[in-house]
Amino acid sequence: MQSLHSCVQGPGIGLKALVNKENNRVIFAESDEDFIDVLFSFLTIPMGTIFKLIHNKSPTAGIGCMDNLYKSIMNLDEQQFRTEACKTMLLHPRNAAEVECKRLKLNIDDDEPPKYFLCDSRDCRLSGNKLLSHYRNAVCGCGEHMGFEMVLSKKESKGRVFDARDRGVFLKGLTRFIITDALEVMPASIESSHSLLYALQVTDGKNIEEHSFYIGVDKVLTLLKHSLIAEALLTKTLLEQNPEPESGKEDFCCSRYAKSRKAPASNARASEDFVDLLFSFLTVPLGYIAKEMCNTFGGCISHLYKSVEKLDTEQFLKSCKHKEMLLSPKLAPDFSYENHPLSIEEDIHPPYYYELGYKSVGELKSDKPFIGHYSTLTVMDPTSHFKEATSGGFLTGPAKFTVTDNLIITPISPIKCLSLLNKLEVSLNDVKECVVRVGYEEALKLLLASFVSESALTNAFLREANP
Numbered sequence: 001m002q003s004l005h006s007c008v009q010g011p012g013i014g015l016k017a018l019v020n021k022e023n024n025r026v027i028f029a030e031s032d033e034d035f036i037d038v039l040f041s042f043l044t045i046p047m048g049t050i051f052k053l054i055h056n057k058s059p060t061a062g063i064g065c066m067d068n069l070y071k072s073i074m075n076l077d078e079q080q081f082r083t084e085a086c087k088t089m090l091l092h093p094r095n096a097a098e099v100e101c102k103r104l105k106l107n108i109d110d111d112e113p114p115k116y117f118l119c120d121s122r123d124c125r126l127s128g129n130k131l132l133s134h135y136r137n138a139v140c141g142c143g144e145h146m147g148f149e150m151v152l153s154k155k156e157s158k159g160r161v162f163d164a165r166d167r168g169v170f171l172k173g174l175t176r177f178i179i180t181d182a183l184e185v186m187p188a189s190i191e192s193s194h195s196l197l198y199a200l201q202v203t204d205g206k207n208i209e210e211h212s213f214y215i216g217v218d219k220v221l222t223l224l225k226h227s228l229i230a231e232a233l234l235t236k237t238l239l240e241q242n243p244e245p246e247s248g249k250e251d252f253c254c255s256r257y258a259k260s261r262k263a264p265a266s267n268a269r270a271s272e273d274f275v276d277l278l279f280s281f282l283t284v285p286l287g288y289i290a291k292e293m294c295n296t297f298g299g300c301i302s303h304l305y306k307s308v309e310k311l312d313t314e315q316f317l318k319s320c321k322h323k324e325m326l327l328s329p330k331l332a333p334d335f336s337y338e339n340h341p342l343s344i345e346e347d348i349h350p351p352y353y354y355e356l357g358y359k360s361v362g363e364l365k366s367d368k369p370f371i372g373h374y375s376t377l378t379v380m381d382p383t384s385h386f387k388e389a390t391s392g393g394f395l396t397g398p399a400k401f402t403v404t405d406n407l408i409i410t411p412i413s414p415i416k417c418l419s420l421l422n423k424l425e426v427s428l429n430d431v432k433e434c435v436v437r438v439g440y441e442e443a444l445k446l447l448l449a450s451f452v453s454e455s456a457l458t459n460a461f462l463r464e465a466n467p
Contacts (some may be wrong), residue, residue: 012216013038013105017238018204021207026234027208029179033171034105035215039185039306040170041101042224042301043287043326046093049109050286054225057218058066063228065407065450069282079396080411085135085382086394093283094332097325098346103169108220112116116364117146123373125354125362126251128385130270131386132352132364132377134334142387152352170322172315173319181234182302183227185307187316208332227300267415268403268457274438275401275409276393277341281447285329285363288344289451294445334382336394341443350379405457407450436461 004348015027051070052062066305073090081087092111101107117133118125119140129141167173174292178196202208213219222237230236244453268274290305308326317323328345334348355363355374368374380386383394400412410416436442442460449459 010107012214015213015215015238017211017234018084019211019239020200020207021209022207025202025232026181026238027202029180029194029204029213029234031177031179033168033175033177036177036185037171038104038106038108038220039179039183039223039304040326041097041104041107042227043108043290043305043308044097044101044285044329045224046285046287046332048090048093048282049095049111050228052091053108053110053221053281057221059385064452065456066282068404068407068460069278069450072407073279073282075410080399082383082396083385084137087284088135089335090279090282090394091380093335096285096330096332098332100169100322100325104440106215106217106220108223108224108344112126116150116152116352118145118148118150118364120144120148122362125374125377126356127375129386130354130375130377131380132354133382135382136281138380138382139386141332146380150362153363153365155445168318170318170326172435178304179234181232181431182301182303183233183307184303185332186310193216211238213225214372227304228373231300233300239250259313261285270401272395272397272401273393274375275403276337276395277438277443277461278403278407278409279394279448280335280337280340280342280357281450283331283335284342284344284447287326287329289447291327293448293451299404329384337383340393340438340446341438342438350378352379406454407456 011033013035015029015031015035018027019025045379048070049062053067054063054149055067055070070091073087076087078084078087094111094114095101095109096111098114102110102113108246114134115136117136117138118298119129119131119142121128121142121144121312123138124140124142124144125132131138131146132141136147136149140146170176178186178188180186180196197203219237222232226233226236287305288303290301294302294305295301306322311323313319313320313323330345330347333347333349336344349368350366351368353365353368354371354377355365355369357372358364363376364377384392401409402412402417403409438446446456446460449458453459
């Protein structure tokens with residue numbers, strides 16, 4: 001057996017793998033539920049969080065056009081957004097499964113936990129508007145700022161008997177799994193390991209070597225990055241064969257409108273509702289994209305998603321609800337908006353109560369008090385101001401933007417549009433204006449194209465889908 005490949009520093013998970021010495025490739029790895037829970041949690045993470053994590057680790061890495069969307073938000077003036085919170089929400093999207101992910105042995109999301117702000121007016125907390133905000137500087141219905149920060153009192157679990165099978169997050173405890181180099185996960189068994197060896201034509205035991213690894217947060221981030229843009233995932237990550245693969249290896253040719261110029265598209269003129277749609281892609285969980293790409297994209301994430309589908313719920317998953325979190329992940333509460341073309345289901349807020357306790361010191365709770373003076377709080381929509389008639393997107397309007405083929409978004413400027421045509425060496429005689437309307441199918445094509453391609457507008461609107 002080989003020695004550990006990395007020093008044991010900080011929290012981590014032990015992992016064993018069989019390696020083919022002839023080609024220095026991982027045949028498969030074996031682990032308990034701790035590591036598989038971390039892998040499955042990838043499906044719950046919003047794309048904006050994934051890009052932020054990968055960009056912090058490797059600034060040159062890209063995921064289709066998603067990095068351009070993220071940078072466009074960073075560069076837009078806050079006045080372009082409906083509220084102060086909107087920009088923060090897009091740059092730091094919340095995970096609808098964040099409560100579960102906080103229990104992972106290795107949680108790669110380093111964002112701060114949710115914060116809780118009440119109205120500065122004590123009377124308003126108890127008998128007035130009774131509002132709660134997760135973002136500072138929201139304005140209450142009474143006109144006061146919601147700057148009174150509180151800590152959520154946690155429920156006490158009394159008399160619970162510990163069962164080792166409860167220790168997993170999405171999976172039951174005391175289970176072991178096999179992970180292939182392409183990120184297929186299956187229950188560990190002699191039959192499945194033999195099948196993998198035969199499939200890879202590994203028949204000589206002398207060519208097999210057992211390695212031990214210690215997986216920390218950095219390795220998990222590398223796994224996440226490679227799962228999006230590489231094959232032979234475990235080989236590249238565990239054996240440190242880490243050349244940067246090219247993003248955009250697949251082409252997807254996949255009421256609202258954008259005016260597109262030239263084929264292939266050079267840029268588009270779009271209103272704020274179209275740009276809202278593009279920015280909302282960063283709030284979409286990776287599992288939603290994997291679900292929609294399963295029949296068209298054979299990457300590692302699709303293999304991971306299909307592995308969850310195949311697992312017997314009663315034998316391996318905590319519950320049907322936990323399996324649903326992975327196969328049909330929801331948007332975090334408040335991250336959708338009216339008339340969104342994709343209509344991805346949004347999670348709901350837990351209940352919140354403000355209890356006036358001893359000596360008039362208040363407590364914020366998520367379990368209903370049995371006695372005492374308390375009020376039930378309503379969570380404010382951070383994308384709109386109090387008592388607005390509709391829940392719009394993230395941007396204020398009316399506004400116009402320029403959107404390039406690789407989804408760099410800036411406030412509209414005729415001078416910049418002409419400069420872009422010159423940069424692309426496009427003659428004005430070759431420019432043709434097309435009007436496209438974006439419904440569910442077009443929005444889905446655009447989402448998938450932005451994930452795997454660097455020519456999102458062209459692939460979404462001007463090319464036929466691959467057979």
